Amino acid sequence: TQLLEQSPQFLSIQEGENLTVYCNSSSVFSSLQWYRQEPGEGPVLLVTVVTGGEVKKLKRLTFQFGDARKDSSLHITAAQPGDTGLYLCAERPSGGSNYKLTFGKGTLLTVNP
Amino acid sequence: NAGVTQTPKFRVLKTGQSMTLLCAQDMNHEYMYWYRQDPGMGLRLIHYSVGEGTTAKGEVPDGYNVSRLKKQNFLLGLESAAPSQTSVYFCASSKTGWSSYNEQFFGPGTRLTVL
Structure with missing residues (x-):
């Protein structure tokens, strides 16, 4: 299991500002997913990236x-106040039991009006 | 279409008590998962199931048991609750497991406090 950082x-910012959050590993990802979790709810998938260099x-x-x-x-x-939430990256290992996701600890974003 | 539902939403237990958390999905998904989420620790996989009648251990299985008697339900049991099991528990399901684009759908969570 690789460690996701x-x-x-x-991160606390004002409405209208730009921001970047990062997800890093010491090993190669098979694929990576980003989820957003709003307060009191479960995570929701935002995107899956598979190919190196993909945007x-x-x-x-x-x-x-x-x-x-x-x-x-x-x-x-x-950024808008509605972007407030916990942003989680999740790595899917290659081969074997690649249905098991490993989650990072997340970035807690607060966008103030 | 309710998606993934969890019962109960909140629960307070005393040390040594037992309880069962129920997860239900109406999407006909094969795979189901139980996670716990603690501050600063992210989501950690407790147990999972790849189909009706199957279960397997995840990253932090100790102190928990699970059952998947019906495809749509996945139960998480605590036989003798401990304060270290105070956490928010999330159930998730996915259609399959093998595609890189496979999405996990999460329930709203159960907040459990063990005194």
Whole structure:
């Protein structure tokens, strides 16, 4: 099981600012998923990235998978209070029991109005 | 279509008491999972099931048991609760397991406090 490091652990910004959060590993990802968890609810899938160098956009959110597939980033443009939540990355191992996700500890984002 | 539901939403137990958490999904998913979420620890897999009648241990299985008698239900049992089991418990399900794009759908969680 590889260790997923997410940074920063906490982030508090004002509405309208841009931000980037990171997910890193010492090993190569098979694939990576980003989930968002709002207070009092379960995580919800935002995106899956599979190919090194892949970039995916979801409205104001841009997800990037590193070329070497050992890191990923999530960039939010013009953050809004509705973006507040815990952002979790989850790694899916290659082969074998690749249905078991390993989650990072998350970045807790607060967007203040 | 309710998705994944969990019962109860909140529970307070005394040390040594037992309880069962119920998870139900109406999406006909094969795979189901139980996680616990603690501050600063992220989500950790307790047990999982790859189909009706099957169960397997995850990362932190000690002190918990599970059963999957029906495809749509996955039960998590605590036989003798301990304060270290105070946590928020999430159930999840997925259609299959083998695709990189496979999505896990989570329930709303059960907040358990053991005194």
